[in-house]
Amino acid sequence: MQKAYSNKKIIFTLVFPGLLMFTFAVLAPICLSVYYGFTDFSGLGKFNFIGFKNYQEMMKDKNFWMSLRNSVLLAAGFIVIQHPLAIITAALLDRMGRKAEGFFRCVYFLPNVISVAVIAYLWKFIYNPNFGLLNNIAKLFGFSGKTNWLGTGTAIWSVLIVLIWHGFGWGMLIYYTGIKNIDPVLYEAAAIDGADNKQTFLRITLPLMKPVIEVNVTLAVISALKQMETVYLLTAGGPGNETQFMANYLYKQAFSSFRYGYGNAISVIFVLICILATRLLSKVFPKEA
Amino acid sequence: MKGKKKKLTPARIVMWFVLLVFAVIQIFPLIWLLDFSFASNTEMFTRGLLIWPENIRWDNYVTAFVNGHFLLYLKNSLLINILAVILVLMISVMMAFACTRMHWKLSGTVRGLILLGMMIPIHATLLPNYIIYDKLHLTDTIWALLIPYVAFSLPQGLFLTGSFMESIPKEIEEAAVIDGCGIYRVIVVIMIPMLKTSLVTVSIMTFLNNWNEFMMASTYLSSPKWKTLPFSVLEFTGIYASNYSVQFAVMALTAAPMVILYLILNRHITEGVAMGAVKG
Amino acid sequence: MKLRKAMAAGIAVATAFSMMPMSAMAEEEPVTIKVFSNNPDRTADQGLVEQTIFDAYMVEHPNVTIDVEALDDEAYKTKFKAYAAGSEMPDLVSVWGQPGFIDEVIDAGILAELNQDDYADYGFISGSTDGFSADGKLYGLPRNTDVIVMYYNAKMFEDNGWEIPATYDDFLTLADTINEAGIIPVAMDGGDKWPLYIYLTDMIQKSEGEGVLQKTLDAISSGDYSDPVFADAANKLREAAERNVFEIGFETTDYGTAQNLFTNGQAAMYYMGSWDMSMATNQDIPDEIRENIRIFNMPVINSDKAASTALTAWNGGGYSVTANAANKEAAIDLLNYMFLPENWTRIAWENGVCMSAQDFSQFATGTETEVQKQLMDMVSASTNVSGSPLGDLGTSEYKTVCEDTVQQLAIGSISTEDFYAGLSALVK
Numbered sequence: 001m002q003k004a005y006s007n008k009k010i011i012f013t014l015v016f017p018g019l020l021m022f023t024f025a026v027l028a029p030i031c032l033s034v035y036y037g038f039t040d041f042s043g044l045g046k047f048n049f050i051g052f053k054n055y056q057e058m059m060k061d062k063n064f065w066m067s068l069r070n071s072v073l074l075a076a077g078f079i080v081i082q083h084p085l086a087i088i089t090a091a092l093l094d095r096m097g098r099k100a101e102g103f104f105r106c107v108y109f110l111p112n113v114i115s116v117a118v119i120a121y122l123w124k125f126i127y128n129p130n131f132g133l134l135n136n137i138a139k140l141f142g143f144s145g146k147t148n149w150l151g152t153g154t155a156i157w158s159v160l161i162v163l164i165w166h167g168f169g170w171g172m173l174i175y176y177t178g179i180k181n182i183d184p185v186l187y188e189a190a191a192i193d194g195a196d197n198k199q200t201f202l203r204i205t206l207p208l209m210k211p212v213i214e215v216n217v218t219l220a221v222i223s224a225l226k227q228m229e230t231v232y233l234l235t236a237g238g239p240g241n242e243t244q245f246m247a248n249y250l251y252k253q254a255f256s257s258f259r260y261g262y263g264n265a266i267s268v269i270f271v272l273i274c275i276l277a278t279r280l281l282s283k284v285f286p287k288e289a
Numbered sequence: 290m291k292g293k294k295k296k297l298t299p300a301r302i303v304m305w306f307v308l309l310v311f312a313v314i315q316i317f318p319l320i321w322l323l324d325f326s327f328a329s330n331t332e333m334f335t336r337g338l339l340i341w342p343e344n345i346r347w348d349n350y351v352t353a354f355v356n357g358h359f360l361l362y363l364k365n366s367l368l369i370n371i372l373a374v375i376l377v378l379m380i381s382v383m384m385a386f387a388c389t390r391m392h393w394k395l396s397g398t399v400r401g402l403i404l405l406g407m408m409i410p411i412h413a414t415l416l417p418n419y420i421i422y423d424k425l426h427l428t429d430t431i432w433a434l435l436i437p438y439v440a441f442s443l444p445q446g447l448f449l450t451g452s453f454m455e456s457i458p459k460e461i462e463e464a465a466v467i468d469g470c471g472i473y474r475v476i477v478v479i480m481i482p483m484l485k486t487s488l489v490t491v492s493i494m495t496f497l498n499n500w501n502e503f504m505m506a507s508t509y510l511s512s513p514k515w516k517t518l519p520f521s522v523l524e525f526t527g528i529y530a531s532n533y534s535v536q537f538a539v540m541a542l543t544a545a546p547m548v549i550l551y552l553i554l555n556r557h558i559t560e561g562v563a564m565g566a567v568k569g
Numbered sequence: 570m571k572l573r574k575a576m577a578a579g580i581a582v583a584t585a586f587s588m589m590p591m592s593a594m595a596e597e598e599p600v601t602i603k604v605f606s607n608n609p610d611r612t613a614d615q616g617l618v619e620q621t622i623f624d625a626y627m628v629e630h631p632n633v634t635i636d637v638e639a640l641d642d643e644a645y646k647t648k649f650k651a652y653a654a655g656s657e658m659p660d661l662v663s664v665w666g667q668p669g670f671i672d673e674v675i676d677a678g679i680l681a682e683l684n685q686d687d688y689a690d691y692g693f694i695s696g697s698t699d700g701f702s703a704d705g706k707l708y709g710l711p712r713n714t715d716v717i718v719m720y721y722n723a724k725m726f727e728d729n730g731w732e733i734p735a736t737y738d739d740f741l742t743l744a745d746t747i748n749e750a751g752i753i754p755v756a757m758d759g760g761d762k763w764p765l766y767i768y769l770t771d772m773i774q775k776s777e778g779e780g781v782l783q784k785t786l787d788a789i790s791s792g793d794y795s796d797p798v799f800a801d802a803a804n805k806l807r808e809a810a811e812r813n814v815f816e817i818g819f820e821t822t823d824y825g826t827a828q829n830l831f832t833n834g835q836a837a838m839y840y841m842g843s844w845d846m847s848m849a850t851n852q853d854i855p856d857e858i859r860e861n862i863r864i865f866n867m868p869v870i871n872s873d874k875a876a877s878t879a880l881t882a883w884n885g886g887g888y889s890v891t892a893n894a895a896n897k898e899a900a901i902d903l904l905n906y907m908f909l910p911e912n913w914t915r916i917a918w919e920n921g922v923c924m925s926a927q928d929f930s931q932f933a934t935g936t937e938t939e940v941q942k943q944l945m946d947m948v949s950a951s952t953n954v955s956g957s958p959l960g961d962l963g964t965s966e967y968k969t970v971c972e973d974t975v976q977q978l979a980i981g982s983i984s985t986e987d988f989y990a991g992l993s994a995l996v997k
Contacts, residue, residue: 006392010472014387015399018380018443025440026406029417036417043654044677089311092304100308106555107312110319113551113558114544116501117519121526121540122322125533129818130753130830131334133321139336148818152980155821168315170562177563197300226410229504238760239820240977247412251504254416255647257969258673260654267413278408331855334833423655508651511605511638511659526641528610530825531832532853 030271037265042258054265063241064266067249068273070156074245075224077160078167079217086171087209091201093172094179105176109169116166120233123162124150152239159231159243166230167223171216178212179205214285221281225274246270319544326350326537333533349538356528357521357539358513363546366518369431370499373438374492380439381446381491382484386476388447389454390462400451406444411437412504419508433509434517438502442495449494449565453487454480486564493561500547518543597632600899603659604637605652607645607886611637614847615712615886615923618916622907633899642824643761646670650965653679658891660900664709665885666700667961669968671709680708681890681897683904692910692928697884700957709889710908711926712917716843716882716948717767717867717958719755720940724861725837737775737805737870744814747837756836757815758827762972763960764840765806765979770958771867771881772802778875782956789963792996794989803978803985805870810979820980832858843882843924849938850921864943878952884926885957924948967995 004010037054041047058064089108093101111119126133127149139145149158182205190200228247231237237244237252250270254263325333326349328342353359387393388400418437422428427436461483462475470478481488503519510516525539551558604623608616616639623635638659640648645663652658653674664671664680674680685707688698694714701709721733729750734740744754758764774781776798788794809815816822816830831839832854839845848854849862869875888907890900907913914925915932921941933945960971970991978988 004466004472005390007472008393011387011391011393014383014391014472018384018403018447019399021380021436021440022403022406022443025418025436026409026414029414029421030409032417032420033413042673043650044673044679085311089308092308095304096308102555104308104312105559106552107316109559109562110548110551111315113497113547114319115503115519115522115547117503117522118540118544121522121536122318125537126318126321128826129821130816130826130835133318133338136336136338140338146817148821150821151818152820152977152982165314168311173559173563222408226412228412229501232504235821238762238973238976239980240973240982247410247415251412251415252969255650257966258650258964259966260416263416267416270413271409274408274410274413275405330829330853331833333829334835419651419655423657426657428655428657507644508648511648511652512636523644524609524640526825531828531848531851533825533829 030268033264033267033271035264036261037268039261041261041264043254043260044258047261050261054262055269057262058265058269063244063249064246066241067244067246070243070245071225071227073156074160074163074227075221077164078171078220078224081160082164082168082171083175083213083216083220086168087175087206087213089172090175090179091205093176105173108172111166112169116229117233119162119166120230123158124234127158150235150239152242155235155239155243159234162234163227163230171220174216175209175212178209182208218278218281218285221277222274225270225277246273322537322544323541325534326541328534328537330532330534346534346538349535350542352529352535353521353525353539353542357525357542358516359521359539359542361513362516362518362521365515366500369434369438369515369517370496372431373435373442373499374495376435376439377442377446377495378488378491380443381450382476382481382488384443384447385450385454386472386480389451390459391472400447403444403447406441407448409441411441411502415504415508418505422509428509429511429515431515434502434506434515437505438495438499442491442498445494445565446491449487449491450484453484457483489557490561490565493558494565497562518546597630599632599634600630600896601634601636602661602896602900602903604635605645605649605659605662606637606639607642607663609639609641611639613851615844615917617920618913618922619907621916622912623903625912626903626906633903635903653677656893658893660894660896661888661890661904664701664887664889665961666698666709666711666887667883667885667957668700669961669963669965671701672703673965675703675708678892681892681894681901683707683709683890683901687905688908691908692914694884694926694928697926700884701887701889709887710904711884711887712908712913712923713844713884713886714882714924714926714948715885716880716924716944717771717840718843718864718944718947719867720831720839720841720845720848720862720864722831722834722837722858722861723863724857725752725834731837733865734868736872737868740868741809741812741814744809744812748813753816753830753836754814754838755816756822756827756830756839757819758822758824758841759815759819759976759979760821760823760826762976763958765975766960766971767842767881767958768809768840769802769806769975770955772805772870773798774879774881774953774955775867775875776801776870778869778871778879779953782962785956785959785962789959789967789992790996792993794993799989800985803988806975806979807981807985811981820976834858843944844922846938846940846944847920847922849940862940864940864947866947876952878950880947880951880954881958882948882951882954883957883961885961887926963995967992970995 038049038051039047040050093104096104129135129146129148134149135145135147138147147154186204187200190204195203226247227245231243231245232248235243237248246266247270250263250266253259253266321339324339327345328340329346332340332342384403388396414437422433427433462479465475465479503517503523506517506520507523521539521543525536529535606616606619608614608619610616611620623637627633627635649662658679664674697711697714698707701707701711731743731746734743747754770781784796788796788799810819816836827839828845830836832848849859851859866877866880869877888904890897890904894900910927914927914929917923917925918929918932919934921938924944960968960975963971974983974988974991977983978985
C-alpha cells in the first residue's frame, strides 16, 4: 500500500497540470514584471535597464500613495461599517421565522450575483448630480439635491458606499452561517440566567464568532487591496487621482501614459503588499488550534 | 426555542423595520434600473423616483438583445465559465489528493506555493501576461481567458478540497487500495462522491468570481468571437451614448441570467458560499 | 440599417462601371482586412460612413472580408497602446494626427508610409495632412476638420429672450441669466477631461487671434509658460467653472451625459466639436430640440487682437495602415478607396455626420441641416485657425498629466501656478 501512495509517476501526473498552469499564468508573469520593472520600456520599441529608478520614483509618486491610502480606507470602511452592519443584521435575522429568513437572505445577497459592469454603470446613474436617483431622493426630503457625489472630496466616499453595498450580502451570509452554527443550548442557558438580547449578543454571539470575524476581516483587507473593476468603470480613478487604486493605476501608467516599465514596477510592489498584508493579519490573529 | 410562537412585540417591530430598511437599500437600485429600462429616454429626466412609463418600451429590450450580441456573449460567458469550473475542479481534486494523501518530499512546498496564489491579485499579471499571450499568439482566443481564470481560482479550490479531504478518514480508500484499486479509480469512485459539498462550493465561488471579470477580457480579446457578457454593457455605453433607456435595458438584460439562476439555485448558492467562507 | 445597405449598393453600382476590367479578372485570393476603429456605433455618425464604405468595398471586391473591431475613444486609445506593445496589430487603424498620439507611434515604426502622390487629386485641405507626417513622410490621412463650437438651443433662447453673446463677458453674463432661470447654461463633458483643455486653448485663441499653435509648441518644449496669456486662459477656465457656467459635477460628467443634458432640454448650450453636428439628424433626440440646434463661435476676449472669425480648429482623427499589417497592400487600397472624395467626404457631408478634411463644397446640396450650413459659413469665413489644443501637442505622458491637472484646475483643487509648474516639470 505504501508503494501505491508513493508512486512517483502517479504523483507527477496528479500534480503536473495544476503546477504547469499556475507557473505559466501566475509565477512566470510575476517574474516578467520584476524584469520589466527595472526598465524604462514604454511599450513600444527598445528599452534600457535603469536599475531601481522606477521604484525610487514610486516612493515620490503622490498618486501611488493615494492608491494605497484608498485601499486602506476601503479596508477600514469594510471593517468599520460593512461588517458591524452585517453582523447585526445577521443576528437579527437569526431571530426571525424560517420564511422571513429565507426572503431577507435572498434579497441581501442579490446584488452579489450581478456583474460589476452593471453595478458600476447603475451607480453612475444613481450618483448623477443632474438627474440621478440619489439627488432626487434628497429633494424628496427637502434638500437642494445638487450634490456632485462623484466630485472632488466626496468621490472616494461614494465609491466606498458602492463597494460596501455590493459586498454587504456576502458578509451578512457568512456571519449568518456562523451564528447558525452556535449551539442553541448556550442561548437557552443565557435566557435562564436572565440575560437580555443585548447581553446575549455581546457575551455569547460575538465571542463565539471570533474565528469567523477574523477570516472575514482578512478577506476584506485583501479584496480592498485588489479593487479594480468597479473603480475603473465608476470614476476611472478621478477626479484627478482621488479615487485611484493600485491595479487601476498600474493599468493607466502602462497603457495610457506609455510607461509599461513603471506599470510593471507597480505590479511587483502590488504583489508584495498583498502578501505582506496577509502575513501581517495572520500574525494579528494567531491560530488557536 | 424553535417551536415557540413569535409574538409581535415592540422589539420585533423594530427588528422588522431594520431588516426591511436594509432590504430596501439593497434592492431599490435594482428596481429603479428595471423601471426605467421600460421608459423612453426623455422620461429619464423626471424628478420622481419611479415612474409609470407612458408606453412600455419593449423595443428597448429588442435593441439591447439584438445589438448587444446578447446571445453570443451569453454563450461565451457560459462556455468559458463552465469550462473554467470543470478544469478547476479536476485539477484541485488531483492536487489535493496528491498533497494530502500521497507521500512525497515536496508535497508541503507545492501546496504552500499554490496557496500563496490566494494573496496574489489577478490584475498584477495583466501587463506581463499580455506580452506572454501575444508572443504565443493566444490573444483573442479562449485560452487568454481560460488560463488566468483557472490559474487564479486554483488556490482557493485546492485550499477548500484539501482541507475537506483531510477531514475524511483514510480507512475507506486504504481498504480499496489494499484490494488493488488504482489511485485514479480511488479518486474518481471514492473521493469525488465524498467531496460533493466542497465541490459545489468550489464551483460556485469560481463561477461567481470569474463571471464578473472583464479587465482581462477587454485587454486580451479583440473580436466579438469570445467576448463575455459584460461587453454587452461596455459596448452599449459607447454606441447608445444618447439613449439612456436602451442602456438601462441592456444592463437589466445582462444581469438577468445570473439573477434567474440565483433565484432557482438560491439555497445551494447561499449554502455553498457560506460553507466556503466559514471554512476558509 | 436599410439606409446603409441602400447606400452601399449605390456606391457599388456607381463605381462598378469604372472598375469593370478589375472585377472581370480571375478569382483572387481571399483576403481579410482587420480594421480597428474608434467608432463603435456602426449605424450612425462616422461609424455609419465607415461601414457604408466598407460594405461597398466588399461588394466590389468579393474576395475581401473586412473585420471591424470598434471601441469608444478612451477605450480605443488604451487598447491601441496595448496592441502597439504586442505584435499583432490590425491592418487599418484609427489614429489622431496630433503629437500626443501619433509621434511615439511613428517613432516606433508602427505605421506604414503612404505614397503622397496617390493623393494629389483627393482635395485634402492644405496643411491637413501635416499632423500625420514626420520628416516629410506621410503616415496617415485625416478624416475630419474639427472646429470647437457652442451648440445652443435656439428655441429656448428665443422663448427666454436670450441673445447670442458678442463678447466673452456677455457670455458670462448670459450664463448667470440662464442659471437664474434654473437651467444649466453649458453642458460640459469634463469627465473626459480633454474638452477642458480645448476650452483653455479656445481662451488663448480668442485672446491672441493668431500664432497660438507655435506659442503652445514652444511653451511645451521649453517648459516656459510665463507668457501671461497662459495664466489668463487657465484663470478663465477656473472662473467659468466657479461661476457655474457648466453643470454641477461637470468634472465627472461623461460625453454621453453632457450631450444628453443638452438634447433633453436640461442645458441651454453644449460645448463640443463640430463632429457632433450629427445631433441635428439623430432620431433619438426629441424633435423640438433636434430642429432647434444652432451653433455660435465662442466670442472673442481681446477684440484688439482676435477677430470673431478666429476659430479653434484642427485636423484630428484619421486613419493609418500599420507597418507590419498582414495585408498591407490590401489595407492601403482600402484606405485610398475610403478617401476618394465621392466616398468619405460625400457620404459624411450628405448624412450630416462631419466635415471631412477634403474639399466638400462640391457636395453641397442646399438641403443640409441648419447646423451644417452655419458650420460651412463659419469655416469659409474663418481668418485664423488655432491648430491642435494644448494637451494633444506633447507626448502621451504630457497628455495624461495635462488631462488630470486641467480637471483639478477647473474644480479649483490646484492653482494656475501649480498647473503650469506641473506641465513644466515634464520637460526632461
